[in-house]
Amino acid sequence: MLFDDTFLTVKQHAEATCTDKGSKFIAFTFPIATDADVKPLLLQLKALHPKANHHCWAMRLSPDRSVFKVNDDGEPSGTAGRPILNVLLSKNITNTLVVVVRYFGGRLLGVPGLISAYKAATEAAITAAGVTEQVINDIYAIEFDYLMMNDVMRIIKEEGLHILSQTADNICSITVEVRKSKVNKTIDRLNGLNNIHAKFLYSS
Structure with a gap:
């Protein structure tokens, strides 16, 4: 790092x-x-x-x-x-x-x-x-199909991410805090799922 x-x-x-x-x-x-x-x-x-x-x-x-x-x-x-x-x-x-x-x-x-x-x-x-x-966190918005909810939530739980906001519809959106040192690993895991889009918003 x-x-x-x-x-x-x-x-x-x-x-x-x-x-x-x-x-x-x-x-x-x-x-x-x-x-x-x-x-x-x-x-x-x-x-x-x-x-x-x-x-x-x-x-x-x-x-x-x-x-x-x-x-x-x-x-x-x-x-x-x-x-x-x-x-x-x-x-x-x-x-x-x-x-x-x-x-x-x-x-x-x-x-x-x-x-x-x-x-x-x-x-x-x-x-x-x-x-x-x-701790310096990067804020990401994750967008995904509702069918992927369990897979996304499993990664969020395993990586210990803090959820700032979420909306659940056909297309879901969850905004999370990712500790700076864990960003690459966490985003790579999310991007490894199908039809997932993780967008960087800002650092806090």
């Missing part, structure tokens, strides 16, 4: 607060599915914390963990967004947005101090959120 069919992400939205030399760092974690999820969450936090000096963030997306963005929001370059992302990288977490809201306490922390504070706040929020393993 070329590709691991599981990934780690945060279980839920959570927050945690750290302080350093009077500055307050409030970190928020969010499970996200697409890039489009980021902006509304940022706007929501900016509305909740309009007087904060910075809203720094990092996000990581996709099961292969290849998509990421960072934003220092006015902090010195590399002292906020990158440390937040580095925590996501070190914990191998994806499909996650972390925003750290900073209220400046009047004393400068310096570059090492900022990096340490953003990292600590991010780690605390991820601990509060918890981490969970998700």
Whole structure:
């Protein structure tokens, strides 16, 4: 198998607060599915914390963990967004947005101090959120003649597929989740039956 069919992400939205030399760092974690999820969450936090000096963030997306963005929001370059992302990288977490809201306490922390504070706040929020393993499934629609129902259902049961929806008529249709690592074997079995059409819909 070329590709691991599981990934780690945060279980839920959570927050945690750290302080350093009077500055307050409030970190928020969010499970996200697409890039489009980021902006509304940022706007929501900016509305909740309009007087904060910075809203720094990092996000990581996709099961292969290849998509990421960072934003220092006015902090010195590399002292906020990158440390937040580095925590996501070190914990191998994806499909996650972390925003750290900073209220400046009047004393400068310096570059090492900022990096340490953003990292600590991010780690605390991820601990509060918890981490969970998700399985990547491909969704397929199987169409077949009603007479083939028993054969199709036997394969679905033997392969442990989860049925999302089904309609039974002269031509039947069943939508199933197939674990990514089992797709080739399962679809080959289905295609080995007569008059069966299995169509890929999307991955989840």
